[in-house]
Amino acid sequence: MKYLTRLALAGVAAIGFAAAAHAQVLSFSTPPQGSVWNTMASVISGQARGSADMRLVVQPYGGNAQMMQAVDEGLAEFSLNDVNDVITAVSGTGEYDTPMPNLRVVARVNPFPVGLYVKESSGLSHVSELAGRSVPSGWDAFPIARSHISAILAAGGLSWDDVDQVPVPELIRGSDDMASGRVDSAFFAVGGPKVAEIDAAVNGVRFLAVEANDETLASIRQVRPAFYFSEVTPAPVRVGVPEPMMFVTWDNVLVAGAHVPDAQVQALLAVLFDEREAIAGAYPPLGALNLETAYKQYPGVEYHPGAASFFEERGVAMTTD
Structure with a gap:
C-alpha cells in the first residue's frame, strides 16, 4: 500500500517538475474537493496568483497521511492541517507509523x-x-x-x-x-x-x-x-x-516542507496577512486570520525559519497560549 502511495506521489511530482521547466510551480496538498481545507487552499492560492504572481496550484490527495507525506518528501510545498495531526505526523505516533521530520509550521490560520x-x-x-x-x-x-x-x-x-x-x-x-x-x-x-x-x-x-x-x-x-x-x-x-x-x-495551521526556500514562505505569508480582506471576502472563515495571534508555540513541532523571520520583521512575538 505504501509503495502504491509513493508511486502515485511520484507521478504528481513528475508533472510538477515538467511544469517547472518554464517557471517554478508550487503546490498546495489538500484533501479532496469539497473539503474545507481544499476550499481554503483554493482561495489562498487564487489570491497568491493574483496579487503576488505566485504560481501556486492545489493538488488534492486521498487524505491527511498522503498530503503530509507529499510535503515531507518534497513533492508539495504547502498544506493546511490540524496542528494535532502535524504533531503526530512529525513524531510518527497516532495514525502515523513513520516520522515525518521535514514538516514545518508556518502560521496559525484560524480556529477550526x-x-x-x-x-x-x-x-x-x-x-x-x-x-x-x-x-x-x-x-x-x-x-x-x-x-x-x-x-x-x-x-x-x-x-x-x-x-x-x-x-x-x-x-x-x-x-x-x-x-x-x-x-x-x-x-x-x-x-x-x-x-x-x-x-x-x-x-x-x-x-x-x-x-x-x-x-x-x-x-x-x-x-x-x-x-x-x-x-x-x-x-x-x-x-x-x-x-x-x-x-x-x-488550531488550523499552514504547513510547509523544510525544503521550501525562506523567500517563498515569506511571500505566501505576506499574501495571507496583507490581502486578508480579499481572502476573507472569498471565504469568510478566513476572516479569522490575525497577524498578532498567528505565531503560536506548539509542542513537538518547529516553525519554518522563513516564517520565524517574517514574524520577527513584522514585530510579532511568539505566543504560548
Missing part, C-alpha cells in the same frame, strides 16, 4: 470548530442523544477523523461503545451516507461547503451540541492535547448552527 451533524428531521439536538444511534467510523482514507469524533463523543458524555459504528472511508462519503440514511450522523467542520450541499439535499441539517465544561475539556485533551472549546454563532456560511453553540476546536 468541528462537529457531528444530523438531518433536522431527526429531532436530535445534542451529542448525548446519539446513544444507540449510528456514527461514522473507520475512516481508512481520513484517519484524523477518528480522534476528532472520539473527542466530540467524549464532550457529549459518550464513547464509541455507546454508539452503533458504521464504517465510512472519508469526509465526503460520510456526509453522502448520512444524506442517504445509511448512517444517522456525519462529521464535518463548521462552514464546510459539503454541509451546505447536504442541507439543501435533505431540507435542513443541524450540528449537535456538546457540553463544554472543565470535565469535558479534560476529556477531549486526553484525546489530543491541543483541542479546546470555542463558541460559534449563527451566520449564513455556518449552515447547521441555529444558535450560539460550543464546539470541539483545534
